[in-house]
Amino acid sequence: ADLYQKLHHFNTPFEFLEHDPETYSVLENGYQHDMALAEQAPIIHQTNDTAVIEFPDEVWARRVSGVFSNSLANNNPDRAHAVITKKDNGSYLVSVRAPLNRKFGADELASQFPTGGGRKAAAGINQLPVEMLGQFMTAMDNIFSN
DSSP, X not given: OHHHHHHTTOSSHHHHHHHOHHHHHHHXXXXXXXXXXXHTSOEEEEOSSEEEEEEOXXXXXXXXXXXXXXXXXXXXXXXXXXXXXXXXXXXXXXXXXXXXXXXXXXXXXXXXXXXXXXXXXXXEEEEEEXXXXXXXXXXXXXXXXX
């Protein structure tokens, strides 16, 4: 709400940048901090074709899950990625990206699990039970292995 109050009267993002560089600086620094934390997250499963990264149940993780998934895809265009974020109810929020060089399969993977769905190149699962994590990683390897 505070950010909206600072932004809503500007006609363009460029006008905002020109007239309120302090607020932009706070946003930019927060983003860089969140992404630095994401870079430190453990890879809990990796093959030549897939990788699964685990985020903790933290606010920063929810803010950057999607953008970090996109970054992984851009930096490793031949590999599929899943960022799994722990939730306070004991399940995972899952963000899946198909390899950029083969933009299909993410929807097929996610739709195998309750609350999963999405597009061919990018999909997700809203609540993956912890006990299904092994099944998820096996299915991911099966779909995305060359």
